[in-house]
Amino acid sequence: MARRLRVGVIGTGAMGADHIRTLHRWVPAARVVAVQDLDVDRAKQLAADVGADVAESADDLIDAGTVDALIIASPDPTHAPLARAAIAAGLPVLCEKPLGTDPQESRSVVDAEVAADRRLVTVGFMRRFDPGYLRLKDAIAAGRVGVPRLVHNVHRNRVGHPSATTEGIVVNSMIHELDVVPWLLDSPIVQIEVTSPVAEGFRDPQLAVLRHANGALSTVEVFIEAAYGYDVRCEVVGTAGTAALVPPAVVTHATGGVAGTEVPADFRPRFADAYRLELGAWANSVLDGSPVGPTAWDGHRATVIAAAGVASLHEGRAVPVPDEPRPSLYG
Numbered sequence: 451m452a453r454r455l456r457v458g459v460i461g462t463g464a465m466g467a468d469h470i471r472t473l474h475r476w477v478p479a480a481r482v483v484a485v486q487d488l489d490v491d492r493a494k495q496l497a498a499d500v501g502a503d504v505a506e507s508a509d510d511l512i513d514a515g516t517v518d519a520l521i522i523a524s525p526d527p528t529h530a531p532l533a534r535a536a537i538a539a540g541l542p543v544l545c546e547k548p549l550g551t552d553p554q555e556s557r558s559v560v561d562a563e564v565a566a567d568r569r570l571v572t573v574g575f576m577r578r579f580d581p582g583y584l585r586l587k588d589a590i591a592a593g594r595v596g597v598p599r600l601v602h603n604v605h606r607n608r609v610g611h612p613s614a615t616t617e618g619i620v621v622n623s624m625i626h627e628l629d630v631v632p633w634l635l636d637s638p639i640v641q642i643e644v645t646s647p648v649a650e651g652f653r654d655p656q657l658a659v660l661r662h663a664n665g666a667l668s669t670v671e672v673f674i675e676a677a678y679g680y681d682v683r684c685e686v687v688g689t690a691g692t693a694a695l696v697p698p699a700v701v702t703h704a705t706g707g708v709a710g711t712e713v714p715a716d717f718r719p720r721f722a723d724a725y726r727l728e729l730g731a732w733a734n735s736v737l738d739g740s741p742v743g744p745t746a747w748d749g750h751r752a753t754v755i756a757a758a759g760v761a762s763l764h765e766g767r768a769v770p771v772p773d774e775p776r777p778s779l780y781g
């Protein structure tokens with residue numbers, strides 16, 4: 451049998467558990483051999499489900515020499531330090547978004563990769579693997595909408611994570627759009643303006659207007675406490691027409707005098723295919739030695755844009771996104 455990638459997973463919460471189960475069920479190229487979480491009981495439960503060991507600490511997992519690659523699915527502030535530790539150990543790593551909670555942190559990961567002269571980090575912007583977003587990108591590239599002028603994005607959650615903050619709405623949630631829309635249009639974001647109808651306290655929802663280098667404008671609504679369910683939309687409007695995502699595999703009901711479709715409770719059903727494709731592509735790419743998916747540079751640039759978005763929200767004005775030269779490691 452072909453060699454299987456031995457994967458260690460740090461963080462066994464909602465996302466880590468989902469990645470562990472997806473790898474176990476859907477990715478024959480990989481097996482989860484070790485997990486680690488501050489909540490040891492949770493780690494033990496997940497480990498038992500997939501026949502993995504439980505590591506005592508993240509350092510133990512990274513340095514034990516028993517894993518070929520790492521998934522980081524612990525909270526945001528742990529991402530950059532753990533990614534740097536993985537690079538120091540020479541381990542390929544799939545790091546959940548955001549790569550850093552601020553540009554200094556995300557840049558430190560880029561600098562570590564550049565110093566190692568090796569691309570080891572893939573950032574978990576799974577929308578780039580989502581069949582819907584991929585078709586949308588193909589449609590734009592094929593000229594089906596003409597010249598793209600506007601992109602309208604909606605990103606709603608039923609309830610926020612307990613750690614959600616006003617700034618985190620941009621840095622943790624909107625960051626998906628800050629990565630995927632420039633990728634869709636093949637045009638970077640040069641300016642961001644973020645506002646909210648809520649003036650104080652937890653400022654949810656938020657509305658962003660993004661200006662792209664090619665002149666296109668994007669709107670992004672993020673509503674963390676939208677109450678009714680998880681809902682992600684994207685419509686590209688161009689000079690020849692529009693192209694938009696429709697929810698995959700929905701079930702319609704007509705009952706009790708109401709007809710309609712189910713709305714998922716969270717991100718997992720909506721992006722299940724994207725996570726499967728992301729993890730499969732990542733495991734195969736590590737085995738092949740050819741990196742795939744969003745790079746540390748992509749993760750860093752999304753965090754730079756997010757920081758400009760937070761500044762915009764606080765200062766009440768549009769903020770230019772600072773430019774910086776792309777290291778040659780990233781092509």
Ligand SMILES: NC(=O)c1ccc[n+]([C@@H]2O[C@H](COP(=O)([O-])OP(=O)(O)OC[C@H]3O[C@@H](n4cnc5c(N)ncnc54)[C@H](O)[C@@H]3O)[C@@H](O)[C@H]2O)c1
Pocket residue numbers: 460461462463464465466486487488489492508523524525526528546547548574575576611622717
């Ligand atoms: N790509 C996506 O679509 C997506 C979706 C959800 C979450 N995420 C990201 O995944 C990460 C985890 O989110 P979640 O929703 O699973 O959160 P969660 O709260 O459900 O799980 C986090 C887990 O990490 C553990 N933990 C905390 N500190 C740790 C540490 N220092 N070392 C090891 N484990 C630690 C906690 O005990 C918990 O089990 C976040 O960074 C989030 O941004 C990505």
